[in-house]
Amino acid sequence: MKIFHKFGLAVLLTLGLCGLQSITAEVRHHTVQPGQTLYSISRAYGVTVEAIKAANPQIEGTSIPTGVKLIIPESTTEPVDMPLVPEVVNGQFSEERKNDSTATTMPRQMQDNGNLHTLWELSDNDHWTDGTLNMAVIMPFNLGSGTTAENKTQMRSVEFYEGVLMAVEEMQAKGRRVTIQAYDTGSESLYSILANPQLMLADVVIAPMEENELQQVADWGERSGTPVISPFSVSTGLIDNNEHVFQVNVSKAMLYPQLTKDLIQRFEGYTFIFIADSVGNRKIDPYPALLKESLIEHNIPFRELSYLHPSRLMACDSILGLKEEPLVFVPVTPQPEAMRRMFSGLQHVKILRDARYQEALKQGNASLAGPPKLAMLGYPEWVLNTSDFVNYYYDLNVYMFSKVYANPFDPELKNFYANFKKWYGKEPMSLVPKYGILGYDVAKFFFEALTRYGEHIEERLDGQLSDGLQNVFCFDRSMGRGFYNRGFYLVHFTPESTVEKIVVQ
Numbered sequence: 001m002k003i004f005h006k007f008g009l010a011v012l013l014t015l016g017l018c019g020l021q022s023i024t025a026e027v028r029h030h031t032v033q034p035g036q037t038l039y040s041i042s043r044a045y046g047v048t049v050e051a052i053k054a055a056n057p058q059i060e061g062t063s064i065p066t067g068v069k070l071i072i073p074e075s076t077t078e079p080v081d082m083p084l085v086p087e088v089v090n091g092q093f094s095e096e097r098k099n100d101s102t103a104t105t106m107p108r109q110m111q112d113n114g115n116l117h118t119l120w121e122l123s124d125n126d127h128w129t130d131g132t133l134n135m136a137v138i139m140p141f142n143l144g145s146g147t148t149a150e151n152k153t154q155m156r157s158v159e160f161y162e163g164v165l166m167a168v169e170e171m172q173a174k175g176r177r178v179t180i181q182a183y184d185t186g187s188e189s190l191y192s193i194l195a196n197p198q199l200m201l202a203d204v205v206i207a208p209m210e211e212n213e214l215q216q217v218a219d220w221g222e223r224s225g226t227p228v229i230s231p232f233s234v235s236t237g238l239i240d241n242n243e244h245v246f247q248v249n250v251s252k253a254m255l256y257p258q259l260t261k262d263l264i265q266r267f268e269g270y271t272f273i274f275i276a277d278s279v280g281n282r283k284i285d286p287y288p289a290l291l292k293e294s295l296i297e298h299n300i301p302f303r304e305l306s307y308l309h310p311s312r313l314m315a316c317d318s319i320l321g322l323k324e325e326p327l328v329f330v331p332v333t334p335q336p337e338a339m340r341r342m343f344s345g346l347q348h349v350k351i352l353r354d355a356r357y358q359e360a361l362k363q364g365n366a367s368l369a370g371p372p373k374l375a376m377l378g379y380p381e382w383v384l385n386t387s388d389f390v391n392y393y394y395d396l397n398v399y400m401f402s403k404v405y406a407n408p409f410d411p412e413l414k415n416f417y418a419n420f421k422k423w424y425g426k427e428p429m430s431l432v433p434k435y436g437i438l439g440y441d442v443a444k445f446f447f448e449a450l451t452r453y454g455e456h457i458e459e460r461l462d463g464q465l466s467d468g469l470q471n472v473f474c475f476d477r478s479m480g481r482g483f484y485n486r487g488f489y490l491v492h493f494t495p496e497s498t499v500e501k502i503v504v505q
Helices: 002-007 038-045 050-056 148-173 189-197 195-200 213-224 235-241 252-266 287-297 310-314 316-321 336-362 380-395 412-425 436-460
Strands: 028-031 069-072 128-130 134-139 178-184 204-206 228-230 245-247 271-277 304-305 329-330 374-378 398-402 465-469 473-478 483-485 488-491 499-504
Touching: 028 038, 028 374, 038 050, 038 069, 050 436, 128 316, 134 436, 134 488, 148 178, 178 195, 189 195, 189 213, 189 304, 204 436, 213 228, 213 235, 213 271, 235 245, 245 316, 252 398, 287 329, 287 488, 304 310, 304 336, 329 336, 329 412, 336 374, 336 380, 380 398, 380 488, 412 436
Parallel strands: 134 178, 134 204, 204 228, 228 245, 245 483, 271 304, 271 329, 329 374, 374 398
Antiparallel strands: 028 069, 398 488, 465 473, 473 483, 488 499
8 A cells, every 4th residue: 555554544445344353352453454543443443542552552643553563452332334445546456455355346337438437326316326436536645755845745635635535434434335546646657647447447536736737637537538626726728628627726716706796785785995005015906896897887886995094094984975874895905914004994994983873872863774884805815814813804894705714613624623633643734725624525525426416427516516614616617618616605704703604606
């Protein structure tokens, strides 16, 4: 197990049921198999990790070398009975599984059109009822590399794959049979990988990060009729020319039309105020100009304000003649340093408007609609500055549009982090997006799509919505060819100091 052994990934594709040694009433021993960790072994024997570590004080952490002999204490829980799944690495079944009668055999092939996909059997309810979900992952794992750039790529690739494996375990827990093929473009040429006949068994293929490699995999998918998933690239060239490509990540510009439609509906009756930063280096985002054009088309009034000094923002009511109207602020720059200059002034606007309302309330002539409403549009870049500006986000009722967002208060996300730590003995990297969650979300979405639709996902995923831990999926065909993901989030920081993750499609 070339990749799995070197990376020490936990609970790989067999969840502890192969490689178990004989068990006696008093003392049980287990010889660690390639890719196993304490967590996978504990699941197999029905004991806790802590109990195994207590019985084997010589071990540290959760990853242990292959061949180590462990003492297994008495069971504390029921053994986990998971379906056996063959381990496939670089297209080869592991030696110990080649003669296993439970291992996947060559699926029946489509005879009518020469397509090498599995012939799925669907029930009356249109659910998958027979067969094995087979996913191939082609990544630059870069085994043995020593350069910094390649190590960064390696860490991202490995963490993505670790998330995929967690989705595998979840599907197995539901009784599905799943096979994963893992290919390393860092230790084997992409040409030889794509020429491997084992790859033809895959129902879907997750393509690598590099554009040139992605193109080659997409071309292979077009020739073989295999769906190719692109989780990283934002280039639209592939989906415009290949009906088998699913592009998970897209540019911000592709989200703008749907974002504009949502904002116009969400803030009906509000006055849009575009704030330009006139201090320091300015990075103008193209979106505000597009939003203005749409507001003009819909005959919706808006105002513009140029920031020169905090006092100008504080006096914006007087400058623009707006006293009680609901306002939505739209900064024309996403730069955090610009917002750092603006936030205090904008917060003061809210304080003045609320104070006027409280005074009117005392005098008995306050608006029945309550305090004047105020909101603000935020950019995806702001996610990275949440810890610095979160109180401003709450006070200013920020709606931040973003392709990815992992709500730290989500119980399911907390459970994912806990399981990730158990499996791999580490936290996910502090990156946006989280590559481990991305791998989990992508794999889970396509596993469930294959389970429901079989080989027909390209015909039936159009417009289907799914909200993951960090990623939302809603695929549309591009000009009748490939698919792009038009789903995204509005992350709403409410005045009640809560975070609402709104799915926009």
